[in-house]
Amino acid sequence: MTATLPPTTGPQPGGTQPEAPLAAPRPALAHDWRRIARMGSIAAFGQVFIALSNMPVRLDERLIVKPVLSLGYLVLLILPFAAGYRQGHQIKREGVPTYAPGLNEVVGGLSCGALAGGGLSLLAVLLTHFDLREPLVNWSPILLDLLAFGNATWFAAVIWLVIGGGMGAAGGVLRLLGPRIRRAVVTMALAVAGAAVLESLVVDLAEGLGLETLTDRLYARRGGVNWSSALGLAVVSGLLAVVGRGRFRQARTRVTELEGAKRTQANVGLILLTAAVLIVLPLFAGKLTNELLANVGLFVLLALGLNVVVGLAGILDLGYVAFFAVGSYSAAVLTAATSPKIAPEMPWLAALIVVVIIAGLVGLFIGAPVIRMRGDYLAIVTLGFGEIIRLLFLSDWLSGWFGGSQGITNIPAAGIFGLTDVAGTDPRRVFYLVLAFCALAIYVSWRLEHSRLGRAWMAVREDETVAEAMGINTVNVKLLAFVVGAVLGSFSGAIFAAKVGSVFPTSFLILVSIVILVVVIFGGMGNIIGVIAGSAVLIGVLGGPKQPGLLVEFSEFKLLIYGALLIWMMLARPEGLIPSVRRTRELRQQEMAQDAWLRGEVDDDDGGNGPAGSPSAV
Amino acid sequence: MTDTQAAAAAVPGAVQPLLETRGLSVDFGGLHALDQLSFEVREGEIVSVIGPNGAGKTTLFNAITATVEVSDGDIVFEGQSLLGLDPNRVTSRGIARTFQNVRLFANMSVLENVMVSQHCRTKQHAFGALLYTRAFRREEAEIRQRAEEILRFFGTRLIGYRVDQPAFTLSYANRRRLEIARAMATQPKLILLDEPVAGMNPVESAELTGLIGRLRDEWGFAIAVIEHDMGVVREVSDRVVVLDHGVKIAEGDYADVANDPQVIEAYLGKGAGER
Numbered sequence: 001m002t003a004t005l006p007p008t009t010g011p012q013p014g015g016t017q018p019e020a021p022l023a024a025p026r027p028a029l030a031h032d033w034r035r036i037a038r039m040g041s042i043a044a045f046g047q048v049f050i051a052l053s054n055m056p057v058r059l060d061e062r063l064i065v066k067p068v069l070s071l072g073y074l075v076l077l078i079l080p081f082a083a084g085y086r087q088g089h090q091i092k093r094e095g096v097p098t099y100a101p102g103l104n105e106v107v108g109g110l111s112c113g114a115l116a117g118g119g120l121s122l123l124a125v126l127l128t129h130f131d132l133r134e135p136l137v138n139w140s141p142i143l144l145d146l147l148a149f150g151n152a153t154w155f156a157a158v159i160w161l162v163i164g165g166g167m168g169a170a171g172g173v174l175r176l177l178g179p180r181i182r183r184a185v186v187t188m189a190l191a192v193a194g195a196a197v198l199e200s201l202v203v204d205l206a207e208g209l210g211l212e213t214l215t216d217r218l219y220a221r222r223g224g225v226n227w228s229s230a231l232g233l234a235v236v237s238g239l240l241a242v243v244g245r246g247r248f249r250q251a252r253t254r255v256t257e258l259e260g261a262k263r264t265q266a267n268v269g270l271i272l273l274t275a276a277v278l279i280v281l282p283l284f285a286g287k288l289t290n291e292l293l294a295n296v297g298l299f300v301l302l303a304l305g306l307n308v309v310v311g312l313a314g315i316l317d318l319g320y321v322a323f324f325a326v327g328s329y330s331a332a333v334l335t336a337a338t339s340p341k342i343a344p345e346m347p348w349l350a351a352l353i354v355v356v357i358i359a360g361l362v363g364l365f366i367g368a369p370v371i372r373m374r375g376d377y378l379a380i381v382t383l384g385f386g387e388i389i390r391l392l393f394l395s396d397w398l399s400g401w402f403g404g405s406q407g408i409t410n411i412p413a414a415g416i417f418g419l420t421d422v423a424g425t426d427p428r429r430v431f432y433l434v435l436a437f438c439a440l441a442i443y444v445s446w447r448l449e450h451s452r453l454g455r456a457w458m459a460v461r462e463d464e465t466v467a468e469a470m471g472i473n474t475v476n477v478k479l480l481a482f483v484v485g486a487v488l489g490s491f492s493g494a495i496f497a498a499k500v501g502s503v504f505p506t507s508f509l510i511l512v513s514i515v516i517l518v519v520v521i522f523g524g525m526g527n528i529i530g531v532i533a534g535s536a537v538l539i540g541v542l543g544g545p546k547q548p549g550l551l552v553e554f555s556e557f558k559l560l561i562y563g564a565l566l567i568w569m570m571l572a573r574p575e576g577l578i579p580s581v582r583r584t585r586e587l588r589q590q591e592m593a594q595d596a597w598l599r600g601e602v603d604d605d606d607g608g609n610g611p612a613g614s615p616s617a618v
Numbered sequence: 619m620t621d622t623q624a625a626a627a628a629v630p631g632a633v634q635p636l637l638e639t640r641g642l643s644v645d646f647g648g649l650h651a652l653d654q655l656s657f658e659v660r661e662g663e664i665v666s667v668i669g670p671n672g673a674g675k676t677t678l679f680n681a682i683t684a685t686v687e688v689s690d691g692d693i694v695f696e697g698q699s700l701l702g703l704d705p706n707r708v709t710s711r712g713i714a715r716t717f718q719n720v721r722l723f724a725n726m727s728v729l730e731n732v733m734v735s736q737h738c739r740t741k742q743h744a745f746g747a748l749l750y751t752r753a754f755r756r757e758e759a760e761i762r763q764r765a766e767e768i769l770r771f772f773g774t775r776l777i778g779y780r781v782d783q784p785a786f787t788l789s790y791a792n793r794r795r796l797e798i799a800r801a802m803a804t805q806p807k808l809i810l811l812d813e814p815v816a817g818m819n820p821v822e823s824a825e826l827t828g829l830i831g832r833l834r835d836e837w838g839f840a841i842a843v844i845e846h847d848m849g850v851v852r853e854v855s856d857r858v859v860v861l862d863h864g865v866k867i868a869e870g871d872y873a874d875v876a877n878d879p880q881v882i883e884a885y886l887g888k889g890a891g892e893r
Contacts, residue, residue, distance in 0.1 A: 444748060451747030451754070452761070455726075455734040462723040469683060469717075471709035471738030471804050480744065585725045585784050593787060 036087050036108050040115025040168075043083035047119040047164075050075055054138035055557055056146055062553045063224025064196040070224075071553060072146065074193075080116040080164040084109030084171025106172040113168015117160040120147060124156035184241040191237035192230050197541060197550055199223060201289055208284030278435060282428050290427035292540060294499065295547040297434030298492050299539040303519045303531045304441040305488030310517070311526035311580070312449060313481035314461030315371070316379040318513055319386020322366065323359055323486040325508035327493020329393055330358045332408040332503045333401065348414035348422075348498055355494050356487050362389075363486030364479060371478045374464065386513050394505040407504035414498035424499040437491045442528055448484065457481055458582070511545050511559075518562055522569055524576030526583045533578050538562065634697065635660045636840050637682065637713070637808055641691035644674075644681050644864075651677040653864040654691065659808060664834055664841045666851045668875075669861035670884055675844045676718055678861070679810045683715050684708045696807070710738035714801035715810040718844075720793045722800070724786040728776055731785055731796055732765035735803035768802050771836075772829070791822045798829070802837065809833065811843040815850055827853045848876075860884065 050056065060072030088105035090098050126132075127144040148156035174182060195202070199219055206215040218229045225233065255266050282290050302324060309317045334351035346354070366385045373381055393402045402408065413423030414433065422429040448454050456477045459467040468474050497503050515538075523534020542558050543549030554561060569576070575584045585592060635658035644652040652674045659665050667675045680686040682693055684705045693700040700708055723731050740761060746754035769776040772795045780788070785796060794814060801809050814830065815823040827850045833839050845851050851858060851872060858875040860868040862884040868875050875881055 447747050447750065448744060451744075452737060452740055452742055452757070453744055453747060455730060456737050458726055458730070459723050459734045459737075462725060463721055465685070466717070466721045466723070467734075468705040469685065469709060469715060470735045470800060471706050471714075472734070473704070473706045473738075484744070582725055585786070589724070589784075589786050592784075596787060 032087075032108075036112050037115065039083045039087045040112040040118075043079045043112065043116030044119025046079045047076060047116055048123050050079070051120060051123055051143060051147070052136050052138050053557065053560065054143070057138070057140075057142055058556060059553050060146060062551070063220065063222065065192065065230045066220035066222070066224035066226055068227060071196075071551070076120065077163070077167050080113035080167035081171045083116050084113045084168030085174050086171070087112045088172055088175040101175045105175045106169050109172025109175075110165045110169040113171065114161050114165035116168065117162070117164015120160040120164070121157040124148060124153055124160065128153045180242060180245060183245065184238040187241035188234040188238040191233055192225060195230075195233055196225050199225075200550060201292070204286040204289040205281075205284060208286060275439075279432075282431050285428075287427055290431050292550070294427045294430040294434055295544060296535050296540045297431060297438055298496055298499075299516065299519060299544055300438050300532050300535040301434065301441055301492040301495075302489055302516045303523070303535050304438070304445055304528065305485045305492070306516050306520050307526065307528070307531045308445055308448070308488065309481050309485035310520055311531075311583075312445070312454060312461070313457040313478055315478055315481060316375075316382070317482075317485070318379050318383040318517065319366075319389070319510075320382075320485070320489060320516055321508050321510065321512040322386045322389035323363065323489030324493045324496070324512065325389055325393060325505075326359050326362045326486070327355055327490025328497040328503045328507070329402055329408070329493075330355045330490070331494035331497040332411050335414075335498070336408050336411040338408060338410045345412070348412075348494070349416065352491075352494055355490050359486045359490030359493075360483045363483040366486075367479045367482035371475055371482065383510070383513075386510060390505055390508045390510075393508070405505060407502055409502040411497050411501050411503070414495070422495075422498060424501055427499075430495065430499045434495055437495065441488050441491070444484065444488070445528055453477065453480065507546070509545065515539075515545050515562070518566055522565060522577060524579040524583065526580035527576070527578055530576050530578035530580065534576070537577070538565075636663075636696060637842075638694045639678075639682070639691060640694065642678075642681060642688060642693060643690035644677050644686055645689040650864050651686075652681065655861070655864065655866055657859060657866065659840050659842050661807075662834060662838065662840055663856045664830065664843065664854050666855040666858045666872075667842060667844045667861060668846070668848075668851060668858060669867075672863075673861040673884075674864040675861055676812055677864070679715060679812055679842075679844065682708070682810065683713060706738065709804050709806070712805075712807035713810065714804040714806035714808070716794075716797040716801050716812055716814060718812040718816070720790075720797055722785040722788075722793055722796055725784050727782050727784055728769065728788070728796060729762070729765055729781045732768055732799050732803045733761050735800040736761050736764060736805070739805045765803060768799050771802070771832075772799065791818055791826075794818065794826070795829075798833075802833070802839075806839060808840045808842065811841060811845075813844050813846065815845065815847055823847060823850055826850075830854045852876075 055075055056072040058072070059075060060070045062071040063069070064071055064074055087108050088101060092098055124144060124147045127139065127141075127147075132139045144153065144156065147160065149159065151159075174185065177185065195218065203215050203219065206212055218225060218233070220226050255263075255270075258266055282293060285293070302320070305323070306317065306320045309315050309320070331348070331351055334346045334354055335348055337345050366382075366389075370378055370381050370385065392398055394405055396404055398404075399406075413421035415421050416433070420429055422433045424430065449457075456467070456472045459470065459472055460474050460477055464474055496507075500507075519534040519538050520531055521534075522538060523532070524530020538544075539547065539549060541550045542561055543552070543555050548555055549558075573579075574587050638658040639655055642652055642655045642657070643650065655674075655678065657667075657678065667678065669675055677686060681688050682700070684700065684703055684707075688701060695708075695711055695713065698711075700711065700713075703711070723734065726734065740757055742751075742754045742757045746757075766777070766781075769781065775792055775795055776799060780792070785793065788796060794817075798809075798811070798814065801811075811830070815826050818826065830841060830843065830850075831854055834841055841854075843854065855872055858868075858870065858872050859866060860875055860878070860881050867880045867884060868878040870878075
């Protein structure tokens, strides 16, 4: 509740510091109307954009809370709420007074939200009087109907003002709540939304575990969380949030503060636990969940490979799909009886060895010219090579080998030492196979990162010229990153070929490269756990380029959401979801230096002479 | 120090020089940044390179470390030409450098900066790391140990809690020190210091001056140093080379060079020396 004062403890650099005023309620009606107008109009614009992108109509079928809230309406409600919350945000600066939030936040939120809702009101009015279907394909009576809740236009115009205002005010109220209650409220909302989003996953798992009665109670027959269960879930999660406040963080600091051998023990325990869950879970999961997990795993594998190239060595590779394609196609050619040229069909595992060699060679082949370039030029050239590889597979010239646009079909299942056959028909086995390779990829990235080679990659990423001057053969080191990335990507490709049973050039569009890159950036470049989290969120929930995620309804808007998420991420948290320490340092150098300065940890060691230095940027 | 100075001045070229440039020229378009320059550094010697701005001092260092293209002449290090080598090969031959505008790996920790610079002296590759072999672990331990030893050379400046801090948190003077540490880590025979005390206060300058002497005496490096601070030059140099417009205009011990009319002219303009 209380707005904190600027820190008065610790060293006071500069000597004189303006007396920080006490947190007082803001004077009545001291609204920053320009700010409110700006936030409100942005939200209104967003609302209209969302409405005209057809998202509400399409997503209306997916229920979040039955019968009151569908995903379609949720996307419309979220913007006024966010705008209302955001407009009350005060930037804390030293010497500038901050006010305790009060009624003004609510009034501001209300106006902001009403403005946002006004966008939809206006749209509803326009929808009845004009027909702009020509440029705007989703300009339809269905949309109007949805906006008006089946009533007349005037109703839509009024109700959205009210709804918008209400959501905005709610956003403002959220600012008023103390941190503890706010956390509880957010947890409640997240719990209900999470339960709804993960519905198919939870139902599937519950069936495997024999807990159908629980999910029957939780979810409505047609999908969506039951009204009463949602309430119960909210109460329980809210209580948990209040009771368990800080416990999780405490536990985490207790683990991170462990030293030496005990820390290692804790880490090993954590890894074993995760591994056990990942091994046991699929046994109880149905086909759907396993399919999802396998898809996520394939992208984790790709993202880990790209992470070596982009995250560790700092080579922006926009054509990473090339290695995925090479892996897929070479596995297909080597194992499939239908592949035109190579006669003796190899077992999958034997083929894999050849695949790795081919992928490594292709990595060298593409890398050798590319690696001599830097920055933007390098990115553009990799983009080109990604396309070249796909076009080669598509071309008539090589169709004798790769089947051109017909691709290669009837790829046999991957046999593992004659023990099992892994094919797409049994996604559980695919998942286990992917899991094994992910473990390998994680081990490889982890080991290499903390080796002489990993340090050299870091140095190259920091400053290539200096790295060269410090005796690092930058060409070799970068090439090696390219090859490691290529090999990891080809693993994913080889599994993909066996899983799907056919490969076509259309599976290796440039979009795949972009999606993998977005996964890496979103998750946290340079951090293994971040990359996995990125895949889980983006591929698992929203879906991959061709693979459906948990929110199947989103598939049409996937790229839009990807883009929006990426932009938001770059603005709010450029280091990614679970960032690597190093990446955070890179992006937040000055902030960190300032924080250290405020804590009095500044390195003012200047030979014992001269005043305490101010933090200087590199 | 005066003994070595005297020895160097008395018998120039008596021993095979460690580094020698023969008629070295570097052209940038029509500009002769270096023009037929002959320059040498002997084993265990500290040579200062001075001259007004734009005289070609940094270009000389860049040419030696293969970061600019040589138009004419030859650079010989331990009897072998360095021409045509990549910068990293020059470093592994045994020439390390620091940069005029400090260029650390800012987001790597102090220790990592020194560890990574041992790259060309170590050889464990990807497979050793992947299999976590005994050799790999031994080498990692050695790299760390050597890095710590080098950092200890700077007294308390770079050890303690600072070892694991990212380099960008260091004070200016410490960044300069870390640059030197990084150069030492490549295990060179010759270190090229490009304005090591630029921007430092007198106390720091004096400390670093002592350090340059110790680098030679304790570690046995030959050192070539570009410096504008004449106090430092007088203090550290066995020999001073003066460049102007890419040409060597004077060479000798500090006193000779400081009184050379050509040098005074180069620094202060024509006629200044006659007063």
